[in-house]
Amino acid sequence: MKGTETKKRVYKLLLSNDDIHTFEYVIKTLVKVCGHTPEQAEQCAYLVHLKGHCDIKRGSLKELSAMLTALSKLELTAKIEK
Secondary structure, rough: OOOOOOOOOEEEEEEOOOOOOOHHHHHHHHHHHHHOHHHHHHHHHHHHHOEEEEEEEEEOOOHHHHHHHHHOOOOEEEOOOO
16 A cells, blocks of 8 residues: 655746856856856856756745745846746
């Protein structure tokens, strides 16, 4: 018999490319807001540049909403998806 597990819904925080901010700014912001290592942030910045967007963080809606607000205040374009 299977136990009753409650599955938490995992959301994705997506960062979109823009022609305004430098790689350095995006990298520093991802380290500060998302807790990325500099290497992780650099990889995300390149993916955003090359593909137009990147899944920069996964987690609960509450956790990602706070990050989305912080990114928006720092003028980066992001959104949350299921």
